[in-house]
Amino acid sequence: MDDKAKIAAQGRWLNRLAMADRPLLAAVLGLPLLAGALLVTQALVLASLLHRAIVEGAAVAALWPDVLLLAAILLIRIGLGAFGEVAAVGFGEAIKRRLRATLVGELLGRPPVWTASKSSGGLSSTVLEQVEAMDGYFTRYLPAMVQAAILPIAFAAIAFSVDWIVGLLFLISAPLIPVFMALVGWGAEAASRSQAAALNRLSGRFADRLRGLVTLKLFGQDEAETARVRLASEELRVRTMRVMRIAFLSSAVLEFFAALGVAGVALYVGLTFLDLVNVRGTELTLAAGMFCLLMAPEVYQPLRLLAAHYHDRASAKAAVAAIEQELDALPMAATPSTRPAGATVAAGPALVELRGVALHDPAGRPVVDALDLLLEPGAQLAILGASGIGKSTLLEAIAGLRTFAGEIRLDGRLLGEIAEPDLRERLAMLGQRPRLFAGSIADNIRLGRRDADHAAVRRAAQQARVVDFADALPQGLATPLGEDGLGLSGGEIQRIALARIYLRNPGLVVLDEPTAHLDSATEALVLDGLAEFARGRTLLVATHSHAVAARMGKVFRIAGGKLLPAPKPALVRNVGAA
Template identity: 50%
Template sequence: MTRSSPPSARRPENSVSHTLKLLQTQGGAALWLSIAAPILAGVLLVWQAWILASTLGQAIENVAPISTLLPGIFILLGIVLARAGLSAIADHTGIIAAERIKLHLRQTLFSQLLAKPPRAANSAASGLAAASIVDQVEALESYFARYISASAQGIVLPLVFGAIILPIDWVAGVLFLVSAPLIPIFMALVGWGAQVATDRQAKALSHLSGRFSDRLRGLLTLKLLGREEAETEGIVSASEALRQRTLKVLRIAFLSSAVLEFFAALGVAGVALYVGLTFIDYLHLRTSPLTLQLGMFLLLMAPEVYNPLRVMAAQYHDRASAKAALNEIEANLGTLSDERVDHTDNAPLPGKPIALEANNVTLRTPDHMRAVIEHVTLRVEPGQHIALLGPSGSGKSTLLEALVGLRDAEGDILLDGRPLSEWSEPSLRGRTFILTQKPRIIHASLADNMALGRPAASRADIEKAAELSGVLGFTAGLPLGLDTIIGEDGAGISGGQAQRVALARLFLRDAGLIILDEPTAHLDAALEQEIIQSITRYARGRTLIVATHSPAVAKNLDRAWRVTPTGLVEAPLSARAKGVA
């Protein structure tokens, strides 16, 4: 199983570059086309410059008639149109590749986030997680859509241009080959400062986005406590910090462009000076005369030699932004790994009963200062149904969550003889089902809420689950039935109805271990008996653990245990009948 690094960890530079290269593979053919098209357009540029110089040379030196020049003009127009088409293809395919990569990365991050236990110690705050998946992933677009293509042009095209020009005119070729490499060198020096500033800007953006999201979610609490003004000032302060850091990044980006323009201007001026002095017969560095056609070709190519570097410089800050964004993503959500999760373990198939064993398990509060329950020893045979009894606050819910890895526990918990730590998250979640006292209900239809148990469930399966869970009992009088929209956390329905909606998810699953925490809470005695009978019928051949206060529920199960601060004590059948807990 792939494990994530702690959120506080920040990966080294070469590791971030490796991750960017791995993400590039998700761009597919579109990414390669976005790289190849501009290079091909650059090669056509040499032909375009030569045709243009030749046409002007014939028109000026030889005073050629227009009929002689027309073929060259038409070829020139064709090349211009071809280069424009290649440029449009490069832009379009670059965006397509970037969108594919962003979609893949968001799906990976979301799956990785869901694979973590909800109460994992290294889980990021919801605001930071949302900012990473939305904002920081979005910051990678320019890197994949434009920078990769621009860097390929900056590396390949100046060498191609220099190799073509050098045999034609060695002086201009040497000027190009000497001045062009200075630009990337000084850009790299500027880039070091840009990376530091961009890292700080990305961190400030995550801080602001996460803070705003979390404060928005807790707006009612802040209002009740009279903290709205203080939090508003805090957000304003964070916004100002982001503004200042963004301006620092822009200053460095402008400096990078200035460095490029300075050396590019020197190179173009050097070639122009060489051509001009040669034409007036002041320089004699050539063995043959410099023709008008060749001189114009060199002047036309002079700015084009530096143009790929100029494009790369314009996009250079996108590289720093991408690395900063990826660092921030991995700092908040953990390391992105190219390993694949192994789903082919030796865990039982879904639906097969799972044996559960807990040996000397102690559960503590999140701060580890107090034990909730100590020295729990429990063995549940495959297919056995048991009840956990005990007053509120005795630790039943905490114990149930620990049995399926949702809480840290001291001691050994084994499912089918395998330690809980050896189960992969997908296998563990696929083979177990837990219903807590406060199940998650989202703003959607009743049917959509039930389908969270199995998103691919058919309408017939959902209706069957609604029947078994008693949901149809209260939806029959609703105009839209199962398509009725409810609010967040079950707004619009009662607590008992929300419990039945969540319970319906059980009947859409095929889990081998079923854990239910007060599944019949808020139900009347008749409906309680009906629901528990549906549960026990469905759980035949599966392992079932139910935490309950109800003696009527407990007597439908095979055995019962009473939860005490020092462990579990078996409750005799007679005690269960009397409702002793």
């Protein structure tokens, strides 16, 4: 897709977001227009008051009712404006909330290997910052746009009915207003684009250096870099200001027309009063002249408002582009995860068959090629091999977490044909980097089975040797964990993750390096617990611990893209272990 079509598609996508809530959209766009209509009545009442007081010499007592009327109009107009603003905020918030739900659903709907290949900071910032950057487009830019398109012409038409010369003065600009808008749009957009580009480049550099702060310090670049940051900022300032000098001319053009409107009306009306100009058939009253003068700035006000909010459009578009880049596509609507009515889930130990399986690692390097493997129900198998050789990739494929060529069958059914919830019930897996979530240790274990009671959680925690360290904590299993399990060691995190699995009843248990972070004494205890749980289940473990392999029924190793049988290591303690 070429750039223009892409940008147009992004614009349509933004508008589709706005159209999702039509009644609220109508309020957001309509209320400011109503307030604008009241502006006309307000000017009429004020002009007539001045006329009656100054020209007709009406007594103050006689003017009271109209003063009250003026106050009432003012209040209603302000009220409408405030309601419009509140509606706009609600409108924007509703859109952002829906969009966030859509984005999170989209992210988590993709395969976990996709999310793992992206930076989590970048992904989370699409959901937070980029969505937030669209706020101004819905709450400010859209209403300003509609006002600018309607109000100036409407005001000019009303002025026309009061005095045709003044109306003409406004109406001469009426056909020009779209031209002004294009001019302003062009000027303001060019200005905001060049400024945004310059600032982005500068911020990019700044952020770049901030992220590399450690490297800069390690190479003793502290002072030199501080000086360079200032120099780069200064250079860009000079260049930006050169562009700004031209870009700000567009706002000067608007200012020029606004001033011209006021000055033109004042001079024309004044000269008519003095009879120096007489193109009207009838006498012009002060009320009519004053009304025209009061309306003059208002004709151009909507355009100024639009110019002030034009950058909101640019930042929304930039945000849409950033989301598209991060996700490779613009998500449409929340996709409810499908839950097909699954066939009955098999019970007991699972049967696993691999036929002609070929796998590539994320870098495209083949891991295994034409792999055949049969795991009889209840079999216990270890796969040995150095880290990075592709054990995890194979395990992830068997757990249905990544794509592969060939056939993998679970209980005789092709992996792709098993409904997701059924697959998860039948198979439990411990990944290489299990993640703890905000909450207590018990909450984290309960991820395995959310309705598990306290006793069941405790049992699982005992079996996985979590209680060994948890009971030493003041709150035991109820101890809240910091971000990312901060404060726990790698081995402790792994044991919590094992306890999750022990809460479930899978026919196939797949474990990736379950004891990588444990010393050999703890490892032996954890393996006792595992043996107990794995009885009557099929077990597949990737490891480079000989202690783990020694307890399995069969041992294989991956080498040269093949799975080769390996001798079972004798159960000895690790060399050099304390």
